[in-house]
Structures are given as structure tokens and as C-alpha cells.
Amino acid sequence: GPVLGGLLGTFGPRVPFYFAAGLAFVNFLIALFFLPETLDDKHRRRFEWKRANPVGTLLQMRQYQGIGWIGLVFFLMTLGHMMYPAVWSFVSSYRYGWSEQQIGFSLGAFGLCGAIVMATVLPRVIPRLGEWKTAVIGLTFTAASAFGYAFASQGWMIYAVIVVGCLEALADPPLRSLAAAKVPPSAQGELQGAMTSIFSITSIITPLLYT
Template structure:
């Protein structure tokens, strides 16, 4: 079998793994508010606060353990870490399915957060098998798998939720275990032994990983921009289900269908939009387009309280997913092959830190602005989305500064332009120069 064909088959295998993982995650989204209300006896505002704490616990474990697992994958390979993470997700869903009290929900989230290296490890896996100039496009395929998972998962979860809020969790547990079996029998290792490095405890923590990456200053700035983007993006998964229940009285099925519609737009943009955009205008311009779309979508959602309007901004906002893979593509070309796991561990830790702070802020803002009766001063359930829009603007400013400071506009693979012979075709640019000091 030719190396190129084998690489494509391996890529298909890892994307199927991510797809199944995202379906399992998406299944539980529409019914989580109802399950929280069932085990606590509280209303939707208090359920949103508890939901924020559940995401906080999960994200805290991700923040603490993602660099550990990323460094372990650099030492022992991607495959074992990925398989262990899938077993952890199976245990998480079962704990939550059987939860008689809210404590069980938190135990499940802790287990999932500790083992939840699936996406970070899969991203490092794809970096292993992909040339640097093609990584942004393939990272976009990860986003497409996310989107497709959120087409299938929430729709299935919403329909299964008609039989009770616990049923989707059983389905998610079964799917996670099936995913483990798929990976065990089908997925090969992507990191040869000769490209591995020793495990270093000093680097296997969020702060150690950042310290290890400080020799690439551009990486730290890009991680900061990615953090702000991720922080703002938490508003959507944290309060969308509670928000739609509050303002348009969505059922679990309607929540699932809306998220499915978002998934369609997200998957299409990731699969078919980011590759041509990066090739045509470059990664930095692609990032700016994604950030602009996200700002408009968040602010628009905050003020539109009709089903039709919410669907419109939801679908428009799905196009913003092109920003994160483009940033990740820029990041992946700043470090050597034996540091991809460490880098993706740092990326996942950055996203996890945003997941610690973002849901707490979004749900608390939502609860505060929905406590006054409807129509009274201070009642504004769209407030979390306004805050998210402001954060996206700040992320754009940081990214523009970084792009100017380190000349990212000209240090990336772009298509040859007939009127710009100085622009080399993809693959001819070296890894960004002066990586040690990050200077032009």
C-alpha cells in the first residue's frame, strides 16, 4: 500500500474516532438541564448554575491532566493514551446515568476530565501524519467531525430524551465503549519510537508546558488569543439550552434539532471552507474572518428572541469555527515533531482553562439577568452573549498584534498568486524562522 493511501486511511480512522466521541458528547446536551432539575428539584436558573459548576469541574481536570497526557503521548505514543481516554468517557456516562444525587454527576465529570485527552491526542496524531503546510486544513477536518457529531448527537439525544433524561447517557456510554473497541482493533500508532522523547515531570503540567514553550514567544501569544476565543465560545454550550428554554420555551427535541442545524453549518464550513480559505488568503486572514463572524453572531443572538432569528444567527455563527483550526495550524508549525503532543497538551490546557472560567461566568451572568421578572428592568437573558462578543473583539486585537509582531502574514504556506511571484507555493516555506527568540 502506498504511503499516501495509508496516511489517508489512518486519517479516516482517527476522524471516525473523533466523530463517535462527539456523537456521545452531543447526545447528553439536550437532556442535561432536565437531569439536573430531576436530581436537585431546582428550577432552570439554578440548574444553569449547577451546569456551570459541572463544566467547571470537568475543565479543571482537563487543565491539570491534559499536559500530563500530552507528554505521555510523546513518550509512549498516541494510541494507548487515546484508548484510555475512551474508557474514561464510558465510566463518566455510566456514573451520570445512574446518578441518584448531584454528587454522582460531579464524580462522572471528574473521571471524564482526567481521561478526556481524546481531542488533544487526536490532534497530535493528525500532526504526526500530516505535512506542516496541510495541518490547518486537516485540523479543519477535526472541526468537521465535531460538527457532524453535533448534527447527529443532539438530535438523537433530544429524541431519546422523550423516554427519560437518563436514556441518552446509557446510549453515550455504549457509544464510547464501541469507540474504544474500534480504536483498539483498527487504529495504528502514529508516533514511531525513534521520534519519541523522555517523559519529564517538570513539563507535564500546565505551567511547565508553557515554560517549555517560552522559547517560542509567538506560540505564547497565539495561545493567549486562542484562550480568549475559547473563553468567549463557552457562552454557547454553557447557556444555549437554558437560554432557549427561557426565551422561546424550547423542548429537548427543539434544542437537539437546533444544535443539529448548527452542526451542519459547522461541519460544512470546516470540511469545505477552511482549506480553500487558507490556500487563497492565508491562515491569519482566515482567523480574522472567523473572529468577525463570531462577534456578529453572539451580539445578534443576544437581542433576537424568536425561533427564526435564533436559527439565523446560529447558522451564521457556525461559520466562525474556521478561526480555531487556523490558529492551531499556525501553532503546530512552531515546534518540532517530538513536541506536538506537548503543544497540543498546552492547547488543550488553554482551552480547559477557558472552560473553567467561561461556563461559570456565562451561567452566573445568565442566572443574574434572568432573576428579575420578564419585562422588568435588569431582565436580559442575552447578557452572556454580549460578554462573549466583547471577548472575541479582544481576541482579535491580540491576534492582530501577534500577526504584525511576528510577521505571520508572510511566514505561512499560501498559493502562488499570478501577480505576486514573490509568494512561494505551499510547502516551500520553512518552519517560521527565529523560533528561538520569535523575532522577525
């Protein structure tokens, strides 16, 4: 995505947005016509407006013991992680003189390394250390990589930090798994909605906080 966005940006600043809008519409059509409901009827519950909003969903999660602390950790982790889309382009262009393509390639490298970690490292670490210790390791690398990016004085250092800091990808899946274990099957969808709400809230806060 970032690599493609950087390449499309050479045709104009609006082109990536048009392309993303088209992809989102195609994704909507696929979900509408081709994705079946996976939740059994016995696990479904009646639709209620008080649950069908971000605040209501988060409040409903309070009834499950231990979910609050996991939600707080997830919120703080996401608040820190959302720094990258908020300031990455500005900082890299100002400090290193990067073009749109270079910014796109750096973000692509960030995402690729994270995907490799989740596909190869995560399945080996969790059975040995467990979900909580794996999440702690991921959060440690999240903090360490943020310091690394802050003190990188040259562009090549960013890629060096990415290679090591990509282990921060170990944090998110175990946290989600720990949260899922705290709620019954009938509330799994609501849990995912709550975590998406946290992500959305941090997306609103971070541009104001970091810029």
C-alpha cells in the same frame, strides 16, 4: 450528537449520559486495540511527569517564540465559544419555550453548518488569504454571531444567525495550524495537549462565568 441527545432526552434526563458513556467506552477500546502510534521513534522523547499535566504542558510551550500570543487568542476564542454549551439550553427554553428536541435540532444545525464551512469554504479561503487572515475573519464572525444570538428575540432568528455565523468555523483550524508551525515535530503532541488543556480550563471557567 446534539440532535441524538435531544431525542434520547425524551426517554429520561439520564439516558443521554448513559449512551454517551457507552460510546466513550467503545471509543476507548478502538483506540487501545486498533490505532497504531503515528509518531516515529526518532521524534519521540522520554516521558516526564512535569510535562504530563495541563499546567506543565502549558509552561513548556513558553519556550517557543510566538506561541504565547496564539495561545492567548485560542483561549479567548474558546472562552467565548464555550458560552453555548453553558447557557444555550437554559436560554432557548426560557426565551423561546423550546423543548429538548428543539434544542437538540438547533445545536445540530449549528454543528452541521460549521462542518459544511470547514469542508467547503475553508479549503478555498486559506490558499487565497492565508491562515492568519482566515483566522481573523473567523474570529470576526464569532463575535458578530454572539451579538446576533444575544439580540434574537424569536426562535427563527437563531437559525438565521446560525446560517451567517457558521463562518466562525474558519477560526479554529488556522489557529491550530499557525501554532503547529511554531513548534518542532517532537513537540506536536505536547502542543495538542496544551490546546486541549486550554479547552479544559475554559470548560471549567465558563459555567461559573456565564451562569
